Each structure stands twice: as C-alpha cells, then as structure tokens.
Amino acid sequence: MEYLFTTVPGLEDFVIEELSERFPTSRAKGVYMTGRVVAEVGAEAAELFRLRTVERFGIFLGDGFGEDLSGVVEIAQRHLAGSLRYLTRFTTVGVRCERVGQHGFTSRDVEREVGRWFKERGFTISLVEPDVEVNVDVVESYIAVWITVAKRSLKDRPWRVYEHYASLNPIIANAMVRLAKPKPGETVCDLTCGGGTIVAEAAELYPHARYLCVDISLRHVKGAVKNTAAFPQVDVLWFDSTKLHRAVRPVCDKFVFNPPYGFRIPERVGRLYRLLGKAMRRLARGCATYVVITPRHKTFISQVGGELLFRRVVYQGGLYSHIIAGRICP
Structure with a gap:
C-alpha cells in the first residue's frame, strides 16, 4: 500500500x-524540508507504529504543487475520489489542513473548500473526532492529500517518564544516532544529556554499545535515570562536562549531544563551546566522531574545530537548526 509519512522537516x-530497513519498500520519495515522505510499503498499517523516524502516517491519495487557494483546492479535489472507498453514508468526515509558509489564504480556507466537496456528496462533516480524517497539507507550494491512520504522534516514547523543559524531539535524536552509527563495544558520550533522550534512543537502536549521559543539573540527571531505567548499557553521571576530563579517563569513541545555544546569553555560548571542545579532545579515545544539533553551528565549528563531515538543516520548534557531524582528535 502507498502511505504518506510525516517527520521533522529536513x-x-x-x-x-x-522503511527500507524494516519493511519491503518498492519505492519511496521525499521532498526536502516538507517533512513528508510517500512510500509503497509491503506492510500492514499496524506494523508501521513501530517506526521511530515518523511522527504520523496515513493512506496516501495524491500530491502536487499549487500557489493559491484555487490551485490547492483543484489538486485536492483531483485526488479526493480515492477517499470514497473508505466512506459510507453513515461515516463522518473531518478535513484537516497543516500549512507551512507564507500564503494568501489560511488553513481554515482550505478546510472549508475541501469540506464543501464532501458535503455536496452527502457526507456529514465533523470537527471533533471524525470517523475518517482527510488531510490536505500545504508546505510552501507542495500539496499532499492523505487519510490519517496514526492519530497519536509516534514520537511519544514509552520510556519517557521525565519531561525536560527543552527536551529534544526523539525523531531528531534517532537521526543523530544513525549518523554516529555506534559499533558494538564503543562508548557514546552525551555531554549535555538533559533528560537522556539521545542515549535512550541510541540504546534502543544500537543496544550493543555503551552510553555515558552527563549533565550539570541534578534535577535533569534524576530525570535521565528514570528515562533510561530500561537500558542497562547507559550510565548517568552528575558532573560539569567541561571539567569531566579531570575525573574520567579517555573513554569516548563518539559524542552525540544537543548543546545549549543560548539566545538569551549569546556571549557565553562561544566560551561554553570552546570548553566543551577542549573536554572532548581529552575524553576522546583516539580520534572520535561527534554529532551535535545547534542553531549556532558556525560558533560550534569555530570553537570546537576538527574536521567537518556532514551538515544538515532541520526545522524544529520554530527554529532552523543544523545537525553537524565531524571528527575530532586529541
């Protein structure tokens, strides 16, 4: 079946x-920075709830490109006939529009016009808990039409007991760990681990590596202990990471972390990154790979140094951030 999957843009x-790792996938396409992927997957919908890089998914009806409201509605109506096989005269229908970008119309305008199409065919529109939810997503000029299967977000993790006030989206953490690709026996260090999202996600994905989760806040460390309780390969440490090399021998084969980016204290961020880079060099067991996410990527690269291997823009929490991967040596 052909599905649409939503994820973090980028x-x-x-x-x-x-998808290719878990299921037979005959074809797949993704439009960069839309957060949308369309794929022909040989799996039942119930199996797809195990995906870790996906927020929501549903049955794909069609897509296209349009600039104004009439263009969006035209593309939507072109594909809405595919939804009729899932409807009966007793079925209530809801229309949901997620819109990203600058447009001369609102999400409500799209929902109203598409809803009219269903009303004209005798279906009852429900704004609360409809039997079938039809999505018309408008991301800049890209339009995707699909039916919701996963109403709850797949980014909610069962291990997350403690919620850090600025917790990283587990989907981003998953992507960062995939870039690091920990090998069995390697130690991955998260120097600013907060509630332990990265190490928990990593331990689930690569269970044969070791993980060190370090944070300066005792409250967050206690939360990280709760979040990683199911993963014995994770050690949690209450310490100032910029001074960790004074207490711990070089043990880190890879670093994966989400450092503070300090829009409120920009003058301190450069110094923090410089101290973290110094600690990384002293903690590295030989040359080590690092993967970090920050909107201040230029500051991080200039202060930490090393060889830049990869850079990717993602959109999270209203910010364009950069996932950067590099290599640092003692």
Whole structure:
C-alpha cells in the first residue's frame, strides 16, 4: 500500500532509510524540508507504529504543487475520489489542513473548500473526532492529500517518564544516532544529556554499545535515570562536562549531544563551546566522531574545530537548526 509519512522537516531521507530497513519498500520519495515522505510499503498499517523516524502516517491519495487557494483546492479535489472507498453514508468526515509558509489564504480556507466537496456528496462533516480524517497539507507550494491512520504522534516514547523543559524531539535524536552509527563495544558520550533522550534512543537502536549521559543539573540527571531505567548499557553521571576530563579517563569513541545555544546569553555560548571542545579532545579515545544539533553551528565549528563531515538543516520548534557531524582528535 502507498502511505504518506510525516517527520521533522529536513529528515525525510532518514524515514526512507528506516522503511527500507524494516519493511519491503518498492519505492519511496521525499521532498526536502516538507517533512513528508510517500512510500509503497509491503506492510500492514499496524506494523508501521513501530517506526521511530515518523511522527504520523496515513493512506496516501495524491500530491502536487499549487500557489493559491484555487490551485490547492483543484489538486485536492483531483485526488479526493480515492477517499470514497473508505466512506459510507453513515461515516463522518473531518478535513484537516497543516500549512507551512507564507500564503494568501489560511488553513481554515482550505478546510472549508475541501469540506464543501464532501458535503455536496452527502457526507456529514465533523470537527471533533471524525470517523475518517482527510488531510490536505500545504508546505510552501507542495500539496499532499492523505487519510490519517496514526492519530497519536509516534514520537511519544514509552520510556519517557521525565519531561525536560527543552527536551529534544526523539525523531531528531534517532537521526543523530544513525549518523554516529555506534559499533558494538564503543562508548557514546552525551555531554549535555538533559533528560537522556539521545542515549535512550541510541540504546534502543544500537543496544550493543555503551552510553555515558552527563549533565550539570541534578534535577535533569534524576530525570535521565528514570528515562533510561530500561537500558542497562547507559550510565548517568552528575558532573560539569567541561571539567569531566579531570575525573574520567579517555573513554569516548563518539559524542552525540544537543548543546545549549543560548539566545538569551549569546556571549557565553562561544566560551561554553570552546570548553566543551577542549573536554572532548581529552575524553576522546583516539580520534572520535561527534554529532551535535545547534542553531549556532558556525560558533560550534569555530570553537570546537576538527574536521567537518556532514551538515544538515532541520526545522524544529520554530527554529532552523543544523545537525553537524565531524571528527575530532586529541
């Protein structure tokens, strides 16, 4: 069946990678920075709830490109006939539009016009808990039409007991760990681990590596202990990471972390990154790979140094951030 998957904008190829790992996938396409992937997958919908790079998914009806409201509605109506096989005269229908970008119309305008198409065919429109939810997503000029299967977000993880006030989206954490690709026996260090999202996601994906989760906040460390309780390969440490090399021998084969980016204290961020880079060099067991996410990627690269291997823009929490991977040596 042909499905549409939503994810963090910028991580579309990671969805395709995971699909190809888990299921027979005959074809897949993703439009960069739309957060949308369309794939022909040989799996039942119930099996897809195990995906870790996906937020929501549903049955794909069609897509296209349009600039104004009439263009969006035209593309939607072109594909809506495919939804009729899932409807009866007793079925209520809901229309949902997620819109990203600058447009001369609103999401409500799209929902109203598409809803009219169903009303004209005798279907009852429901704004609350419809039997069938039809999505018309408008991301800049890209339009995707699909039916919701996963109403709850797949990014909610069962291990997350403690919620950090600025917790990283587990989907982003999953992508970062995939870039690091920990090998059995390697130690991965998260120097600013907060509630432990990265190490928990990593331990689930690569269970044969070791993980060190370090944070300066005792409250967050206690939360990380709760979040990683199911993963014995994770050690949690309450310490200042910029001074960790004074207490710990070089043990880190890879670093994966989400450092503070300090829009409120920009003058301190450069110094923090410089100290983290110094600690990384002293903690590295030989040359080590690092993967970090920050909107201040230029500052991080200039202060930490090393060889830049990869850079990717993602859109999260209203910010364009950069996932950067590099190599650092003692």
